[in-house]
Amino acid sequence: MSGTSQGRRAGAHEERRGSARALLRSCPPALLLGACRGATYQSVLEPKGPQSARVHDLWRFALIVATVVFVLTVLATLWAAWAGARRRRAGLPPDLVDERGMTRGVTIATVATVAILMTFLVYDLSVGRTTTRAPSRNALTIEVTGHQWWWEVTYADPSPRGRFTTANEIHIPVGRPVVFVLNASDVIHSFWVPNLSGKRDLIPGRTTSLWFQADTPGVYRGQCAEFCGYQHAKMALFVVAEPPAQYAAWAQAAMSQAPPPSDPAAVRGQQVFMKSSCALCHNIEGTPAGSHAGPDLTHLASRRTIAAGTLRNTRGNLAGWIVDPQRIKPGANMPPNQLSPSDLEALLTYLQSLR
Numbered sequence: 001m002s003g004t005s006q007g008r009r010a011g012a013h014e015e016r017r018g019s020a021r022a023l024l025r026s027c028p029p030a031l032l033l034g035a036c037r038g039a040t041y042q043s044v045l046e047p048k049g050p051q052s053a054r055v056h057d058l059w060r061f062a063l064i065v066a067t068v069v070f071v072l073t074v075l076a077t078l079w080a081a082w083a084g085a086r087r088r089r090a091g092l093p094p095d096l097v098d099e100r101g102m103t104r105g106v107t108i109a110t111v112a113t114v115a116i117l118m119t120f121l122v123y124d125l126s127v128g129r130t131t132t133r134a135p136s137r138n139a140l141t142i143e144v145t146g147h148q149w150w151w152e153v154t155y156a157d158p159s160p161r162g163r164f165t166t167a168n169e170i171h172i173p174v175g176r177p178v179v180f181v182l183n184a185s186d187v188i189h190s191f192w193v194p195n196l197s198g199k200r201d202l203i204p205g206r207t208t209s210l211w212f213q214a215d216t217p218g219v220y221r222g223q224c225a226e227f228c229g230y231q232h233a234k235m236a237l238f239v240v241a242e243p244p245a246q247y248a249a250w251a252q253a254a255m256s257q258a259p260p261p262s263d264p265a266a267v268r269g270q271q272v273f274m275k276s277s278c279a280l281c282h283n284i285e286g287t288p289a290g291s292h293a294g295p296d297l298t299h300l301a302s303r304r305t306i307a308a309g310t311l312r313n314t315r316g317n318l319a320g321w322i323v324d325p326q327r328i329k330p331g332a333n334m335p336p337n338q339l340s341p342s343d344l345e346a347l348l349t350y351l352q353s354l355r
C-alpha cells in the first residue's frame with residue numbers, strides 16, 4: 001500500500017473516532033456501539049488482513065441483501081394494507097381470492113428465497129475454504145496454549161535455540177502468513193483477533209490450528225471467545241504486527257536470556273524472586289526459575305500489559321498485582337504475596353529490568 005493512501009486511511013480512522021465520540025456524548029444508545037469498538041483497537045468491521053477482509057466482504061454482502069429483503073417486505077406489507085383500505089373506502093367487498101395471482105406470487109417468493117439462501121451457502125463455503133486453506137508461502141509457526149486465564153505463546157523454530165516462549169502479546173511480521181497451533185491446558189478457550197481473522201477453539205488434548213496474515217502494522221486486540229470460567233472477560237491478548245526488520249529485532253531480543261541484574265536493588269530483587277514462591281510458577285530464562293505454571297517473565301518489562309490485558313504494565317500496577325492478584329482478577333491462579341515494602345521495591349526494580 002502506498003504511503004499516501006495509508007495516511008488517508010489513518011486520517012479517516014481518526015475522523016471516525018472523533019465523530020464516534022461526538023455520537024457518544026449526544027446519544028446514549030450509541031454507548032452500545034462504543035462498547036463494540038472498545039477502548040483499544042478491536043473491530044471486525046476494520047479488517048487488516050486477507051482473511052478478515054473476506055469475512056468482512058461476506059458480512060457486508062449479507063447485510064445488503066438482508067436490508068433489501070427487509071425493505072421489500074415492509075413495502076409489500078404497506079401496499080397490501082393500503083389496497084385493502086382503498087377497497088373498504090370504496091364500499092367494495094373484501095378482495096376475492098385471486099387464485100392464479102396468489103400462486104404466482106408465492107412461487108416467485110419461494111424461488112427468490114431459495115436462490116438467496118443458496119447464494120449465501122455457496123459464498124459462505126467459499127469464504128470458509130479460502131480462510132482455512134493452508135498458506136502457500138513460508139509461514140511462521142506460533143504455538144498458543146490457553147490457560148485460565150492467560151495465553152502461553154511459543155515461537156516454534158526448527159532449531160532449539162530459536163524456540164522461545166512469551167505470554168499474552170504476540171509479535172508478527174506484516175505481509176507474512178502466521179500459522180497458530182492451538183491447545184488448551186484446562187478447559188476450552190477460543191482464539192479470536194477480530195481485525196485479523198475468525199475464531200478457533202482451543203481444546204484440551206486436541207490440537208487445532210488457524211492462520212492469518214496482517215497487511216497493516218498495528219496493535220490488534222484479541223479476546224478469548226469461549227466462556228472459560230470466572231475471569232474469561234479478562235483474558236485478552238495483543239497482536240503486534242510490525243515491519244519485518246522490526247519483527248526480526250524483537251525476535252532476536254526475545255530469544256535471548258534475561259540479562260543478569262546489575263544494580264544492587266535489582267540483584268536483591270532477583271534474590272527475593274528466587275527465595276519466595278514466584279520461582280515455583282514462573283520461568284525466567286537464564287535463572288534457576290524454570291516453571292511454566294504461570295506466564296514466562298524473561299522479558300516481562302517489554303510487554304505492554306500484565307495479566308492478559310487487564311492492566312497496563314507500570315510499576316504501580318505490577319506492585320498491586322504481586323501483592324494481591326485476587327483483588328484485580330478474583331480467582332486467578334496466582335496467590336497473594338506478603339512482602340516487606342523494601343523486598344517489594346527490590347522485586348519491582350528487578351522485574352522492570354527484564355526487558
Ligand code: HEC
Pocket residue numbers: 148149150167168231273276277278279280281282293294295297300303305306307308318322329332333334335337347
Ligand atoms: C501458584 C503459582 C504462582 C505463584 C506462586 C506466583 N505466580 Fe505470578 N502468575 C501466576 C499465574 C497463573 C499468572 C497469570 C494470571 C492471569 O493472568 O490470569 C501470573 C501472573 C503474574 C504476572 C503477570 C505476567 C503477565 O505477563 O501477565 C507477574 C508479573 C507475576 N505473576 C509475578 C509473580 C511474582 C513476582 C511472584 C512471587 C512474589 C508470583 N508471580 C508468584 C502464577 C503464580
Ligand SMILES: [Cu+2]
Pocket residue numbers: 189190224225226227228229232233235
Ligand atoms: Cu474464555
